[in-house]
Amino acid sequence: MSQAPNTDTKTPCADAPVGHHRGHPTSKESLVDHARSLDCIHCGLCLTTCPTYQLTGSETSSPRGRIHLMRAVAEDRLEPDAGFREEMDFCLVCRHCESVCPAGVEFGAMMEFTRSSLMERQKPGPFARIARWVGFRRILPSRFGLKAAVLGLNLGQRLGAIRLVAPLMGLRGSVMRHLPKVPPRAERKPLPALTPAKGEKRDRVLVLEGCVMPELFGRVNHAVADTLSATGLDVLAVPKHVCCGALHAHNGEMQAAEGLARKTIDMFDAVDASARVVIDSAGCGAHMREYGRLLANDPKYKERAAAFGDRVVDYSEELNRPEARERLDPLLTGDHGIQGTVTWDDPCHLCHGQGITDQPRELLDAVPGLERKEMTAANSCCGSAGIYSVLRPKDSLDVLAPKLEHLKDCGAKTLVTANPGCHQQWQVGVSREKLDTDVLHLAEVIQRSLRADS
Ligand code: SF4
Numbered sequence: 350m351s352q353a354p355n356t357d358t359k360t361p362c363a364d365a366p367v368g369h370h371r372g373h374p375t376s377k378e379s380l381v382d383h384a385r386s387l388d389c390i391h392c393g394l395c396l397t398t399c400p401t402y403q404l405t406g407s408e409t410s411s412p413r414g415r416i417h418l419m420r421a422v423a424e425d426r427l428e429p430d431a432g433f434r435e436e437m438d439f440c441l442v443c444r445h446c447e448s449v450c451p452a453g454v455e456f457g458a459m460m461e462f463t464r465s466s467l468m469e470r471q472k473p474g475p476f477a478r479i480a481r482w483v484g485f486r487r488i489l490p491s492r493f494g495l496k497a498a499v500l501g502l503n504l505g506q507r508l509g510a511i512r513l514v515a516p517l518m519g520l521r522g523s524v525m526r527h528l529p530k531v532p533p534r535a536e537r538k539p540l541p542a543l544t545p546a547k548g549e550k551r552d553r554v555l556v557l558e559g560c561v562m563p564e565l566f567g568r569v570n571h572a573v574a575d576t577l578s579a580t581g582l583d584v585l586a587v588p589k590h591v592c593c594g595a596l597h598a599h600n601g602e603m604q605a606a607e608g609l610a611r612k613t614i615d616m617f618d619a620v621d622a623s624a625r626v627v628i629d630s631a632g633c634g635a636h637m638r639e640y641g642r643l644l645a646n647d648p649k650y651k652e653r654a655a656a657f658g659d660r661v662v663d664y665s666e667e668l669n670r671p672e673a674r675e676r677l678d679p680l681l682t683g684d685h686g687i688q689g690t691v692t693w694d695d696p697c698h699l700c701h702g703q704g705i706t707d708q709p710r711e712l713l714d715a716v717p718g719l720e721r722k723e724m725t726a727a728n729s730c731c732g733s734a735g736i737y738s739v740l741r742p743k744d745s746l747d748v749l750a751p752k753l754e755h756l757k758d759c760g761a762k763t764l765v766t767a768n769p770g771c772h773q774q775w776q777v778g779v780s781r782e783k784l785d786t787d788v789l790h791l792a793e794v795i796q797r798s799l800r801a802d803s
Pocket residue numbers: 398399400401402410411412415439440441442443444445446447456
């Protein structure tokens with residue numbers, strides 16, 4: 350990172366509306382969310398919680414350090430060069446720093462802003478551009494594209510191609526070799542438009558099936574619909590919907606993220622414009638709750654987006670409502686076949702992004718015969734972080750390594766989580782370490798614990 354002389358201490362963006370970077374940035378101050386960066390009081394309380402600071406011990410790889418860098422760019426004291434970009438890319442956007450920050454710094458929003466501006470200003474090379482176009486424009490928002498990608502993975506696994514090429518691909522190959530098998534077609538069936546309430550109907554909810562979830566964790570979506578309907582809810586799916594745009598926003602594709610947010614709001618509102626929207630993927634939930642912020646500069650959508658965000662609830666929140674627990678608890682049995690202790694690993698975008706920590710634990714504790722043990726640092730990042738594990742496999746596995754040690758120390762035979770990226774990351778970690786540990790989504794645990802006649 351090359352320092353420019355500090356000739357000007359003005360705060361160029363302080364009066365600008367938050368998220369004012371729309372369009373093409375023409376100056377350094379529009380590269381970063383300077384107004385938000387001013388919230389930081391430099392106390393340093395966030396440092397030790399930050400996974401990248403834990404790895405390096407370096408201030409520049411900490412939240413406070415990154416905010417310093419952003420401000421230095423805005424105040425023309427630092428060039429936004431490759432070193433600056435590297436520190437922005439190294440961040441997992443886990444938002445652990447937000448949970449401990451006494452000044453309420455919205456670090457996740459700042460990082461999304463900076464990454465998006467960097468992407469617009471410093472176009473990646475041709476290979477990266479093509480890879481991003483294919484990934485973000487042709488695969489993630491398209492059911493056909495997702496199915497084609499999963500078919501490729503399935504064939505690679507079945508024909509042994511992945512095993513053959515993995516040794517040539519270093520750590521990335523090792524991760525690919527340990528990916529769980531693509532589930533059978535029966536598990537990848539989409540949800541019906543309506544899963545009717547069992548027993549007396551008490552309400553209706555919408556559910557997000559998501560992009561990757563139906564292809565790799567379709568069984569989780571079905572467990573969500575089964576368990577919610579068992580508590581008297583009509584569960585409505587939105588059949589043609591694919592992607593909420595969370596991964597796009599996370600990775601600097603802000604225009605695409607905004608388009609997908611508008612599409613999501615339109616499609617869900619067309620089915621029901623007032624029902625709660627239940628999410629079983631923490632990353633999507635955290636993002637969709639913030640649609641109001643994302644579309645704050647869009648006069649046509651900003652109010653609808655904010656109202657939509659207010660209707661978003663996590664699966665654990667919905668199922669742990671008193672009226673749901675009243676119906677759920679009598680249905681739970683100890684006949685679930687889950688042996689040994691279980692532990693809950695907080696997905697970052699659930700605990701830090703949405704402030705949800707108690708509800709999943711309370712639900713696990715409600716299951717008869719299930720012994721839950723806390724794992725050390727359950728609320729620290731597992732290194733999955735959206736597509737971080739694909740882009741930076743070494744850093745991702747380095748972040749996971751201490752968590753695997755905590756899992757061994759805790760001795761749990763089942764690790765429970767609620768985000769597809771974390772789910773996969775743990776499956777890879779457990780497989781590489783040859784641990785005898787199952788990884789399940791919370792909804793799978795609840796579904797297995799339902800009485801057979803419910
Ligand atoms: S979001 Fe996570 S990785 Fe990034 S600075 Fe904050 S704590 Fe560190």
